[in-house]
Amino acid sequence: MTLTRTLRGVMCAGVLAAGLVAAAPVSAHSPGASTSPVPANLVPPAGNAPFATFGATGVQVYTCTAGAWTFTEPAAILTGKAKGFPGPQTATHFRGPSWQSTRDxxxxxxxxxxxxxxxxxxxxxLLQATRTRGDGVFGAVTYIQRLDTSGGVAPASACVDGQTSGVPYRAVYRFFTAA
Structure with missing residues (x-):
């Protein structure tokens, strides 16, 4: 019964995420640039160069475990541009954390x-790539920055074990490859 409730909650959070993504304007974060200075500890090591910037709109999904909200996974849609790849690019961001191109x-x-x-x-x-797949836009990523975040913080309310909550967030993701 708990597993069924948990799965139902995750499915509801996914539906919530899809609704929030569909209803929210993607232009809230310009896909072209971060609007604030990057903290020094979030700069990738020398030898890595930025090649793509995506604006993200979605939710951070939390599950109630032992009476406290714990992070479960992100669910977001990203749009942006990448050097060497024509036209606008789109991607999904999900558990892993993972990013997958919807074009390639x-x-x-x-x-x-x-x-x-x-x-x-x-x-x-600052995230370091642990695995890539394919020759497309994400095939050679080495590092990722999540910048200009807004929202997404775990609920402050009390919760019941198995309950889920999708909290809206926005961010700019900058992807790097070996220079």
Whole structure:
């Protein structure tokens, strides 16, 4: 019964994410640039160059575990531009964390290696690629920055085990490849 409730909650969060993404204007974050200075600890090592910037709109999904909200996964749609790839690019961002191109199927998975707090929002991050797939836009990614975050913080309310909540967020994701 708990598994059924959990799955139902995750499915509801996914539907919520799809609704929020569909209803929210993607232009809230310009896909072309971050609007604030990048903290020094979020700069990738020398030898990595930015090649794509995407604006993201979605939700951070939280599940109630032992009476507390815990992060489960992101669910977001990204749009932007990438050097060497014509036209606008789109991608989905989901558990892993993973990013997958909706145009060419390429994928990057990553792990967080540094963070910088943001008041009232999820932290900015530097992530290092752990796996890539395909020759497309994400096939050679080495590092990812999550910048200009707004929203996405875990609910402050009490919760019941198995309950899920999708909290809207926006961010700019900057992707790097070996220079």
């Amino acid at each position: 199927g390429s994928l990057v998975e990553a792990k967080s290696v540094a963070s910088s707090p943001v008041s009232g929002a999820i932290p900015q991050l």
